[in-house]
Amino acid sequence: MAKDKRSKAPGPPPSATPAKPVTTTPPSWPPFKPSLPVVDLTLESLVEDKVVVLRSFFPRSLCRDYVAFLRALPLTTTPGKPKRGEAVRVNDRFQIDDARFANRLWAETGLKEVLLSEEAAHLWGGEVVGLNPNIRIYRYSPGQFFDAHYDDSNNVTVTTETGSQVSARTTWTLLLYLTSSADGCIGGETVFYPHDRRSAKEEIAVSLETGMLLLHKHGRDCMLHEGREVTAGEKWVIRTDLCIKW
Numbered sequence: 001m002a003k004d005k006r007s008k009a010p011g012p013p014p015s016a017t018p019a020k021p022v023t024t025t026p027p028s029w030p031p032f033k034p035s036l037p038v039v040d041l042t043l044e045s046l047v048e049d050k051v052v053v054l055r056s057f058f059p060r061s062l063c064r065d066y067v068a069f070l071r072a073l074p075l076t077t078t079p080g081k082p083k084r085g086e087a088v089r090v091n092d093r094f095q096i097d098d099a100r101f102a103n104r105l106w107a108e109t110g111l112k113e114v115l116l117s118e119e120a121a122h123l124w125g126g127e128v129v130g131l132n133p134n135i136r137i138y139r140y141s142p143g144q145f146f147d148a149h150y151d152d153s154n155n156v157t158v159t160t161e162t163g164s165q166v167s168a169r170t171t172w173t174l175l176l177y178l179t180s181s182a183d184g185c186i187g188g189e190t191v192f193y194p195h196d197r198r199s200a201k202e203e204i205a206v207s208l209e210t211g212m213l214l215l216h217k218h219g220r221d222c223m224l225h226e227g228r229e230v231t232a233g234e235k236w237v238i239r240t241d242l243c244i245k246w
């Protein structure tokens, strides 16, 4: 086990159950310009059946537009002291239930086609119906991090492109990185630990890449993971989840 001042007392690492979103009017998210996808999206596996990435999912210019836009949202700093059983996360976040934006990310980016392709469709644990309308924005400034935890599977309602409501369950976490070292952000890697313990020898550290989308399996098969401390610049992330019919 790596020595770390953030290491916790014995016991199972906590889960990262997100707080219930407060219902407000969704923001006017910037358009996806240039139209997406800008590259042939190829699913790259980092950990077999557990972690995959799509590089250049958003072009750099769109990431810049998004960061400029997100900066103006009313982000709130999460308390350093978590509720019992919750992971320590220190970052600034904004959370909104926005089925329209979830649908845009799903259907207007090339994501749907690549995830439902024959090679990939078996990964998701069922019939994928879209993305969790619970959209979370994270900003990590120097000193901020998301301590080791597991992500839960949740029951949600997905409103499809045609407006019908489908009962669904989240099966994979989706993280879209909007900044990286190319933008001056140092640290902030998403680190996975395959054997349920924080171990420097075993870690799989995914470095930030501007515009890269990462998906990792959650719920029962979730790997212990953390958002490593940012030491310079800002890490910006859009988080949602992949949902299957339930």
Ligand SMILES: O=C(O)CCC(=O)C(=O)O
Pocket: 016, 138, 146, 151, 173, 175, 188, 189, 190, 191, 225, 226, 227, 228, 237, 239
């Ligand atoms: O920011 C990261 O790299 C990890 C975020 C995360 O683990 C989560 O949203 O549950």
Ligand SMILES: [Fe+2]
Pocket: 016, 149, 150, 151, 173, 225
């Ligand atoms: Fe997580």
